[in-house]
Amino acid sequence: MDETPSEAAPQKGTVTQRAIERIKAMIAEGRLEPGQRLPTERDLAAQLGISRSSMREAIRALTVLGVLEARHGSGIYVTQLEAGDLLETFGVVADLSRGPRLVELLEVRRILESTATALAAARITEDQLAEVEKHLTAMNGTDDPEEIIAHDLAFHREIAAAAGNETMAAILEGLSSRTFRARVWRGYQEEGAFARTRREHAAIHRALLAHDPEAARAAAAAHVGEVEQWLRTQLRE
Amino acid sequence: MDETPSEAAPQKGTVTQRAIERIKAMIAEGRLEPGQRLPTERDLAAQLGISRSSMREAIRALTVLGVLEARHGSGIYVTQLEAGDLLETFGVVADLSRGPRLVELLEVRRILESTATALAAARITEDQLAEVEKHLTAMNGTDDPEEIIAHDLAFHREIAAAAGNETMAAILEGLSSRTFRARVWRGYQEEGAFARTRREHAAIHRALLAHDPEAARAAAAAHVGEVEQWLRTQLRE
DNA sequence: CCAGCCATGTGGTCGGACCACTACGGTCAG
DNA sequence: CTGACCGTAGTGGTCCGACCACATGGCTGG
Numbered sequence A, B: 001m002d003e004t005p006s007e008a009a010p011q012k013g014t015v016t017q018r019a020i021e022r023i024k025a026m027i028a029e030g031r032l033e034p035g036q037r038l039p040t041e042r043d044l045a046a047q048l049g050i051s052r053s054s055m056r057e058a059i060r061a062l063t064v065l066g067v068l069e070a071r072h073g074s075g076i077y078v079t080q081l082e083a084g085d086l087l088e089t090f091g092v093v094a095d096l097s098r099g100p101r102l103v104e105l106l107e108v109r110r111i112l113e114s115t116a117t118a119l120a121a122a123r124i125t126e127d128q129l130a131e132v133e134k135h136l137t138a139m140n141g142t143d144d145p146e147e148i149i150a151h152d153l154a155f156h157r158e159i160a161a162a163a164g165n166e167t168m169a170a171i172l173e174g175l176s177s178r179t180f181r182a183r184v185w186r187g188y189q190e191e192g193a194f195a196r197t198r199r200e201h202a203a204i205h206r207a208l209l210a211h212d213p214e215a216a217r218a219a220a221a222a223h224v225g226e227v228e229q230w231l232r233t234q235l236r237e
Numbered sequence C: 001c002c003a004g005c006c007a008t009g010t011g012g013t014c015g016g017a018c019c020a021c022t023a024c025g026g027t028c029a030g
Numbered sequence D: 001c002t003g004a005c006c007g008t009a010g011t012g013g014t015c016c017g018a019c020c021a022c023a024t025g026g027c028t029g030g
Helices: A017-030 A040-050 A052-064 A083-087 A089-094 A100-123 A126-140 A145-162 A168-174 A177-192 A194-209 A213-235 B015-028 B040-047 B052-062 B083-087 B090-096 B100-123 B126-140 B145-162 B166-175 B180-191 B192-208 B213-235
Strands: A067-073 A075-078 B068-071 B074-077
Touching: A017 A040, A017 A052, A017 B083, A017 B145, A040 B180, A052 A067, A052 B052, A052 B083, A067 B145, A083 A168, A083 B074, A089 A168, A089 A177, A089 B015, A089 B083, A100 A145, A100 A168, A100 A194, A100 A213, A100 B166, A126 A194, A145 A168, A145 A194, A145 A213, A145 B015, A145 B180, A168 A177, A168 B100, A194 B068, B015 B040, B015 B052, B015 B074, B040 B052, B090 B166, B100 B145, B100 B166, B100 B192, B126 B145, B126 B192, B145 B166, B145 B180, B145 B192, B180 B213, B192 B213
Parallel strands: none
Antiparallel strands: A067 A075, B068 B074
16 A cells, blocks of 8 residues: 555654654755745655654654744745754753753853853954943843843853854853743842852953953853852752 | 633644643643653643644654653653753754854864863773773774764764763764764765874874873864864865 | 463554635726 | 735644554453
């Protein structure tokens, strides 16, 4: 009954899993270009000889991975496959990690963020620098935790963007998910560590302004390192 | 008609998307522990007031993200939520990235791998060192590309493991996916760059043996940097 | 007491129906 | 001729019910 002319699909795993691999392969081989529209769910299911339900699960899976994008009433499209698309799911890692894993996550962030900040110091333009300053002053001029977190995030995002490596910026973005940030800031702020954070941010900004990579690297590493150490002590309790 | 006693679910996005968020929230809030078994698909669907089909799509999505694990005939379980579970999907990024993105990926890997190797030099044990040596000699003693890649991967994996940061090791694992490695090695080997790679691996091993972090960092950075530069020139053609 | 079988419950797959939305084209007033 | 409006075909989104494949635990028979 399996009259699939293309190739004989051997039994391995679920049909949905196979469908996921097939579509991934099609993209990897270049048979599906970024932005391109796929056949309809019904056609795709027919092509692979599976039911529409199973095909939908495969599509949903690739959707959450940032590979495909489904537009209701229009069709299914391949994303641009840019760093941001594919690494968006990285945020769930930070959201669901706890305990020692959070420290490891911060350690990775410290390594990447310090390098990114160093690169940014060498490459940042006047416009980008102005943007960084904007978030810095905005962060210092409000008491609303929500707003502080938002500007803190944007501050580092601008710097990561100035480093010129979109992939690194996307990873850092995921590493500093909103919920993760919020969890830290809550307890962090309670012990009046905000003033120190402010100084650290100022130091980073100063290094960027001076286009001094090594100073920037040190300042960023110290900044993340502080949070890292704080979290480490929190875990001991 | 929406008699969901727990809470009034406002209309936002698809029901499947909402189900995904709900389950993720349950885990984040600790209402679902790692390893714990979830209610059946049918029960879950009833609880959230959606159909089993939609619930299955949500489960499938969380499965590919490494958050849930479905065991046919047994039930659905929360994974251990360890770094490896959640970062397994990271491999698709390397598989689907092309062109300039690959260089960026390698740049990230260079940063992380050099730091990981430096940490490993300080912390590696005799047993781990022996394991590293095993893969090093095995890699030099065969001509089968498949085997070479496998041992090359294992070589770096052992080092990353010795660094003591599971999260970093998992990210590096994803960054050096099998298909990515294969693509590079193919063209890489054609121009007889294997001898150089051999020397670079030896240098890394030497630094580990001497427990010299700085030498290890430099050797690892140079090693990845070579591949990076090679890829960069490839892209210009 | 133990090995093997079998009923039950679970995830996996299927097919079809209908809904919600988009996109496109034709229609009709201006 | 131009433009806004509207209808329709086609798409993804949701639901339902049935059946299959597999794992588990208890029961049966030795």
